[in-house]
Amino acid sequence: MEVTELVVYGSILLLAAVGIWGILSRRNLIKLILSLTILETAVNLLLVSVGYISGRSAPIVNGDTGLDGSPIGEIVDPLPQALVLTAIVIGLATTAIALIVAVGYYRSTGTLELKSWSYGLTNEKEVRK
Amino acid sequence: MTVDPVLLIVIPLVAAFLVPMVSLFSRKIASFIPLLALLAMGGLAGHLLLSTGDTAVTSTTGGFDPPWGISLVVTPLGALVSAMMIFVGIFVSLPSTAKVGKGYELWYNVFVMMTVTGGVGMVITGDLFNLFVFLEITAIGATVLAVLPRDGETKGLNWRGAASYAIISSVASFLILAAIALLYGATSTLNMAQMAQRAGDIPSFVAGTAFLLMFVGFGIEAEIFPLNGWAPDVYRGSRWGTASIFSGVVGKAGLIALLRIAFIILGPAIGGTFPADLLMWAGLATFIVGEAAAFTSKDLYRMLGFSSIGAYGLILAAFASGSEMAIQAGVLLMLGHMLAKPILFSMIDRAGAGKRGDVTLSDLEGLGRRSTMSGVLFVGAALAMLGMPPSPTFWGKVMLFSSAGTEGQWALAVIVAFGTLLEAGYMGRLIWKVMSPAKEERKVELPVLRLLPGLVALGLIMLIGIQPALLNDVLDRAAEEFMDRLNYIDWGGF
Numbered sequence: 082m083e084v085t086e087l088v089v090y091g092s093i094l095l096l097a098a099v100g101i102w103g104i105l106s107r108r109n110l111i112k113l114i115l116s117l118t119i120l121e122t123a124v125n126l127l128l129v130s131v132g133y134i135s136g137r138s139a140p141i142v143n144g145d146t147g148l149d150g151s152p153i154g155e156i157v158d159p160l161p162q163a164l165v166l167t168a169i170v171i172g173l174a175t176t177a178i179a180l181i182v183a184v185g186y187y188r189s190t191g192t193l194e195l196k197s198w199s200y201g202l203t204n205e206k207e208v209r210k
Numbered sequence: 211m212t213v214d215p216v217l218l219i220v221i222p223l224v225a226a227f228l229v230p231m232v233s234l235f236s237r238k239i240a241s242f243i244p245l246l247a248l249l250a251m252g253g254l255a256g257h258l259l260l261s262t263g264d265t266a267v268t269s270t271t272g273g274f275d276p277p278w279g280i281s282l283v284v285t286p287l288g289a290l291v292s293a294m295m296i297f298v299g300i301f302v303s304l305p306s307t308a309k310v311g312k313g314y315e316l317w318y319n320v321f322v323m324m325t326v327t328g329g330v331g332m333v334i335t336g337d338l339f340n341l342f343v344f345l346e347i348t349a350i351g352a353t354v355l356a357v358l359p360r361d362g363e364t365k366g367l368n369w370r371g372a373a374s375y376a377i378i379s380s381v382a383s384f385l386i387l388a389a390i391a392l393l394y395g396a397t398s399t400l401n402m403a404q405m406a407q408r409a410g411d412i413p414s415f416v417a418g419t420a421f422l423l424m425f426v427g428f429g430i431e432a433e434i435f436p437l438n439g440w441a442p443d444v445y446r447g448s449r450w451g452t453a454s455i456f457s458g459v460v461g462k463a464g465l466i467a468l469l470r471i472a473f474i475i476l477g478p479a480i481g482g483t484f485p486a487d488l489l490m491w492a493g494l495a496t497f498i499v500g501e502a503a504a505f506t507s508k509d510l511y512r513m514l515g516f517s518s519i520g521a522y523g524l525i526l527a528a529f530a531s532g533s534e535m536a537i538q539a540g541v542l543l544m545l546g547h548m549l550a551k552p553i554l555f556s557m558i559d560r561a562g563a564g565k566r567g568d569v570t571l572s573d574l575e576g577l578g579r580r581s582t583m584s585g586v587l588f589v590g591a592a593l594a595m596l597g598m599p600p601s602p603t604f605w606g607k608v609m610l611f612s613s614a615g616t617e618g619q620w621a622l623a624v625i626v627a628f629g630t631l632l633e634a635g636y637m638g639r640l641i642w643k644v645m646s647p648a649k650e651e652r653k654v655e656l657p658v659l660r661l662l663p664g665l666v667a668l669g670l671i672m673l674i675g676i677q678p679a680l681l682n683d684v685l686d687r688a689a690e691e692f693m694d695r696l697n698y699i700d701w702g703g704f
Binding site for chain 2: 097104110113114117120121123124127128131158160161164167168171174175176178179182183185186189190195196
């Protein structure tokens with residue numbers, strides 16, 4: 082295994098571990114959402130590293146050859162790069178929705194800590210407003 | 211001529227774009243768009259169900275042959291489940307279409323439509339990455355539905371339940387995406403049929419890791435024990451339509467996706483009986499835990515939510531137990547649950563109308579006397595859930611028992627019998643309360659838009675209960691899909 086690969090896979094594992102640890106150990110909504118995005122970064126890194134082949138050129142075709150004159154068979158797999166773009170955009174949408182929910186939760190309860198479920202918790206403040 | 215199944219996705223997406231624009235001019239007209247889209251989708255899904263026959267209807271987007279383009283593979287089971295999901299969507303959005311312009315009704319209808327679209331997409335897609343995209347559409351739609359308050363009021367938004375679901379469903383989709391990345395790395399394809407064909411190339415540790423990631427991810431969506439901690443929070447504070455969508459669409463889509471990945475794609479790569487065993491025992495544990503928790507619940511939304519969790523467990527166990535008859539039983543159980551649960555949620559909403567907080571057993575008292583039709587619908591649906599004939603659940607349970615008998619899976623039979631007893635315990639209490647004399651004379655309103663879908667659902671339950679042979683073809687094809695992977699590979703065009 083080359084040093085680059087080691088660094089990439091090491092970062093994926095580290096980021097995933099940090100993200101999952103955060104999700105399991107925190108109860109604060111903002112910290113939970115931050116942990117989610119860290120986990121998401123790990124997954125995106127994994128996705129893009131799947132298509133990377135060391136020593137090959139960028140997936141851009143220039144006539145009959147790759148970008149720098151390399152044979153067309155020597156470009157990296159472009160599909161994961163397209164997938165990771167999609168995944169990032171979807172991740173943005175889910176993060177936005179999660180943040181909206183966090184704002185709503187904060188407005189109705191006055192805290193960002195997730196507490197056990199109850200009607201009083203959700204209703205009282207809203208009625209008071 | 212067969213219509214292109216891609217319309218099942220295109221129609222609601224176009225409708226979703228139209229709604230905000232039309233609502234600038236008239237909220238009234240805008241609020242009919244989601245319902246019309248769902249009705250069109252329902253017609254399409256029904257047509258696909260009739261035209262699938264012996265094989266699957268496929269569609270390749272953009273004219274790129276698989277594996278280059280995204281392909282949709284509508285198997286007969288996929289068509290049946292899609293049609294049922296759309297039915298649940300129509301069921302829950304009909305009553306709010308009448309209350310246009312009030313509170314959140316318009317947005318409720320839009321997000322019901324989007325969640326149903328996501329669920330349908332997950333069931334009919336033949337591409338793993340596309341499956342992830344539809345999973346996210348479902349999750350976003352379901353999160354918004356989870357927030358929306360009962361009766362379209364502007365107070366009492368269920369932020370707590372929505373927060374649980376938003377976080378946990380994001381974790382689920384990232385785990386699934388990681389599994390997809392691993393599988394793509396091993397097979398260089400995202401097309402599910404082609405991936406199944408190349409399953410032999412997947413190293414067993416990659417297959418094992420991907421399976422566990424998928425199990426946790428889809429297990430969260432399908433409310434499988436012990437991954438369902440979020441579900442009671444959502445069910446408890448949600449409106450009846452949201453609860454019906456969670457029990458009829460969100461989890462069902464996750465369940466079918468998990469079963470396809472486990473049995474069609476990953477099964478041979480992992481080898482042995484590990485995937486089937488894990489799924490069956492997880493299913494049985496979910497069934498018992500769900501039914502036991504339902505038995506002890508006070509709030510009726512929570513009780514029926516746990517009962518849905520139990521139903522998910524039973525369906526998973528039936529599919530995973532592996533015989534042809536058990537798979538057919540699983541389809542029938544799924545069908546029975548999707549038809550009966552929305553009726554129960556709808557009637558509980560009627561019983562607790564105008565009430566803040568928990569809807570308890572005493573709210574049901576005399577429901578049958580206060581409104582005869584409500585009583586008929588409730589008792590009919592509750593008996594159908596339990597498996598009283600004539601109902602699909604009856605045939606499902608009979609077939610599951612006889613399959614367990616011939617396969618010698620005694621543990622399965624005993625656990626299912628015990629769970630059914632628990633189910634009879636709490637359903638019996640509900641039925642008893644509904645039939646008992648009313649203490650208060652508070653009238654129960656049952657608008658025709660709510661009565662109608664309930665009657666249709668009850669009618670379908672009885673039709674399938676009396677004439678299960680109507681579904682023979684679909685059931686046979688469903689069993690073929692999971693018993694022999696080559697069928698799916700062939701249907702997918704490889």
